[in-house]
Amino acid sequence: MRVLAAALALGLIGGAAQAQGYARDGRTCDGYPRAPIETVAGTCAGLVLAPPPASLALSKRTIRMPRTLLPLANGDLLVSDLGAWTTGRGAVWRVTPRPGGEPTIKPVLHRLDMPHTLAIGPDGNVYVGEMSRISRFDPDAADPQATLTPVVTGLPDNRLHENRHPLSAFVWDADGAFLVNVGAPSDQCPPKAGQKTCPEAERQAAIWRFAPAGPGKWAAEPTVFARGLRNSLAFVRTRAGTILQAENSIDVTTPTWPPEELNVIVKGAHYGWPYCMGANEAAPAWKAQRVGCASYRKPDLLLPPHGAPLDLVEYRGAMFPELSGRLLVSLHGYRPTGSRILAIELDANGLPKPGAKPRDLTPGWGAVKGKRPAGAPVGMAVASDGAIWVADDRNGAILRFAKDRR
Incomplete structure (x- = not known):
């Protein structure tokens, strides 16, 4: 997440929605209304869920701020x-497209x-991750709420900090x-x-x-696996x-400056925050302390500055064979480097290929008056047919990227 004051000024927090939604012109994308987003050749974006003009305001949406998606069988x-x-306002919904x-x-x-998550x-x-805990539940139960069982608790509660990062993302190790x-x-x-540290x-x-x-059980007390990571919502x-x-x-x-980073996480490694950023350059607040950056692990790949990556997905679907094994990255940022989805080539070991250049799958997702708002992609999911589903939280939308069959 970006600085709270900037987000408030842009109307991204606290209930203000962008002034326009996605226009519809009668065209379709693999059966869904076509979203006016410019995508790479042979692909298109369909609107699975998007508030109508009368429901653009956050308070009028059924799903207010969709963040991550989980396809079911x-x-x-x-x-x-x-x-x-704020607390107590979140939910999980079941959507039948x-x-x-x-x-x-x-x-x-x-x-x-x-x-x-x-x-x-x-x-x-x-499993669902909240601000300070992770729980499991049964979405098929008659009363899913009654099945909600915390399994990891005691995560930090950052909600009152000015530059908070309260959300939990998680994966399971081998x-x-x-x-x-x-x-x-x-x-x-x-x-x-x-202070020196x-x-x-x-x-x-x-x-x-x-x-x-x-x-179904995990230790009550954690150990620190890796450190020096300001915010790891994009994690796979x-x-x-x-x-x-x-x-x-x-x-x-x-x-x-600074660039965002793609890091390979190694047990025990330190990645530099708050002392060093990007290609191991000293952070402004710590330059006077003469911190040495050489001891921190460098990023494996630099990403666009201020792009705000919020999800990583390894593509293993049939619809886009050209993306097989690529890493998809959602960039949520409100600056020009955001509002896009990137694809990065990985090697057989799941590492970014040296010198790999991210491919922009959505080169035209900035705001265009009367046509579309600036995209704000967060969570992504690959469905059984290989289509890529994306949650756009600022605009209350769910999109489906598919082959353009027109």
Whole structure:
């Protein structure tokens, strides 16, 4: 996430929606109303869910701020809904897409605290991450809310910090351990008089590991798996077993610095926050401390500055063979580098190929008056047919990227 003041000024937090939605002109994309987004040749974007003009305001939407998507076996989607940047307003919904018509939306969970990640665990159960805990639940139960069972608790509660990073993202390691994002409670942790290090960086701005403790159980106390990571919402374990993280770097007014980062996560490594950014360059707040950046692990790939990556997905679908094995990256940022989805080539070990240049799959997703708002992609999911589903939280939309069959 970016600095709270900037987000408030842009109307991204607290209930203000953008003034326009996605226009429809009667054309379709693989059965869905075509979204006026410019995509790479041979592809198009369809509108699965988008508020009509009368419901653009956040308070009038059924799904207020869709964040992540989880396809189910029957073709439905579970959708996490942040609701608002405060507690008790989040939800999970079940969406049944209807090509050519409006989807069916049913409530699954409610009164959640800023839910973000939805995932199916190694045990086949569905898990949801809230601000300070991770729980499992049964979406097919008669009362899914009654099945909500916390399995990881005690995650930091950052909601009152000015530059908060309260949302939890998680993956499971090969041994079944939970690896959980714990964001930094500030942007740059500027040093106070006499400080040589940032106390926040001792345990936060990190990935925590909760060791498995039996079927469906994890240790109550975590260890720090990797540190120096400001915010790891974009976080994936590839099929090869490599853990990748896309870093949301510090917030400065310079539009071309610092770059966001794609990191390979290694146990015990330190990735530099708040002392060093990008290609191991000293952060402005810590230059006077003469910090040495050589000891921190460098990014494996630099991403567009201020792009705000919020999800990583390894594409393994049939619809786009040219993307097979590529890493998809959603860039949520409101600056010109955001509002896009990138594809990055990986090698057989799940590592970014040296010198790989990200491919922009959505070269035209900026705001165009009367046509479309600036896209704000967050969570992505690959459906059984290989279509790529994307949640656009600022605009209350769910989109489906598919082959252009016209």
